Amino acid sequence: MNIVLQNKELTATINTKGAELISLKKNTIEYIWEGNPKFWDKHSPILFPIVGTLKNGEYNYADKQYGLSRHGFARDNDFHVDETFQNKAVFSFSSSEATAKQYPFDFELKVIYLLEEDNLTIHYEVTNNGASDMPFSIGGHPAFALTGNFENYSLFFENDESLISYSLENNLLSNRTTVLKLSDGKLPLNYSLFENDALIIKKLESKKIQILESNKPLLEVVLHDFPNLGIWTKNDAPFICLEPWFGYSDTLQSNGNLFEKEGIIILLPQKTFQASFNIKIY
Template identity: 30%
Template sequence: MGTLTNISAGRLSAQIDATGAQLMSLKLGEGEYLWQGDERFWPRRAPVLFPIVGCLRNDFATSSQGEVHLKRHGVARLYDHAVVEQAPSSVTYELVSSDETRAAYPFDFKLNMSYSVDGERLTQTFSVTNTGEVDLPFTLGGHPAFNVPVPGEEGASFSDYALVFPERWTASVPTIDERGLHDFSTMHELFRDSDRLRLSHELIDRLLTVVFVDVPGRGVRLEGPSGHGVELSFDGFDYLGVWTASSEAPFVAIEPWVGCATAYDESDVFEEKRGTIVLAPGETCERSFSMRPF
């Protein structure tokens, strides 16, 4: 754990760790909504995923600049990020490429992670700048995990919760193997013409991670039986991962992603991965999603 920074506005407060620029707490009043980490299940809370989401096949890819050797979810979560801006309700971190990052991912970049609260919601913003002289390929994503039950729902069980979407739709998700690779040729229909999915440890255990594609309205609510939960809005993120660590783990991660893990029908060329963003030298790309506890 690195240096912790607290931000707040109104009844909403958050805490962020400089190590990984990771969100560590999200409170409404005294109620803690963010999973607080537990080695028995999963020690992290909300890691930043960059420059990949999920895994590469055998943790390896080729690229225009040589070999890429990245473990699951990339390098941003592994390093200390410098605070470059701070105010009572916001903070911005910065991570720049180094010899160590280039050994795994042979590109130059600047990643700024910003967190801001407005009294009602927390917004997490990724800003990626190509600081090199060649095109920069990457994907990115968030990985916030939430306590189940959330405050105000004490005594509720995992299966009492539902994911509620902005409109009715039909959701089919890819098969995922034990290596984390995705098979989009074998899809599982989770529901048809509905706006909700009941949480189920059995479902997540069976699918390993539930990966939604093109969620309508780019929004979802985690909602308990008494009406408390967390709402996520993620315009600009085409994938949404839902995961928990085991059938006993009292949390669920709801993860907006720009891209996803390597799929069976993809090559091992980094630039050809689904959802890859490519920035020309000097260009910057931003993506934001928000979390509203209620």
């Protein structure tokens, strides 16, 4: 089922499966990738309770092994619609017997979408309803449609002079890095940047990242408190993903203990974690 939000500037459509943003329009122009399976059949999935890939696809907890597929299971499950208004919707997804087979923690994930003028805010709330500490990661994966020549686009970072990108090896984070030098804060896009999959930035000074088309702002993603960023596309695909993350794939040296996973969040019992990012359309 789709939920449609509108104000005078924007129209946003969210699918209850995965609480996934599948459309964001301004003046009939679509800014979210259409999900063509020729390249990638998703639009903007929510990554929870992990971001990226686990070593051997598994982790250990309380002397048991558990399997979790890449980016976790939230994106594949139906969310409950808690509230809907003209410009706001609240979705929730909670732990169950099914999720406990992969992730034995008592959680509730809320996703709140809010339209304000030419901004869409996406707000996450993760609550630990259990009696023990809960390790998790969470992130967004919005893919933005690029209708022109890919090399006419660039990314503008407000505060960085260069980016240190970590390379993936068999979907795991290696120690190999590439320094991406920015010119006046800009990273020109070309497909060769993504020959080894995503660019993974562990530390980012900029909280605002613009997609420029022929040096003119197309949209802006505001990361707020997110410390990590993924940038990704596929060869010849007409989209770019700007992914605000808390966490990332296991490292090659990972020992399989989720509590010791690099970038993990440990949430105390009966506590709630909150994080937001914004998409501003120009």
